[in-house]
Amino acid sequence: MEKIVNEIATLKAQIAELSKDLKAKESVLKAIGSGTYEGSEHYVVVSEATRKTLDMKAVRAKLSRQFIQANTNETDYLTLKIYGYGKKIAA
Secondary structure (H helix, E strand, C coil): CHHHHHHHHHHHHHHHHHHHHHHHHHHHHHHHCCEEEECCCCEEEECCCCCCCCCHHHHHHHCCHHHHHHCCCCCCCCCCCCCCCCHHHHC
16 A cells, blocks of 8 residues: 555656646747647647636525525545655654
């Protein structure tokens, strides 16, 4: 188990670093604006879009508690979270 936990922690750290690099590179293209940007083997399309969101706080204020309860679904699932040890414990 210790090996698996350590591998998960290592992978999570690598993913976090890669995600940071990815977001930085994406922001460069987004800053240039809409368009198609070509590489030697891939291309990226930056386009403008509109996203509609629902203000759930406002919806809850208008709907009855019974309506919300009747239309709320519960789903059981497993979750995994990773935490680091303090330097004193890990040493």
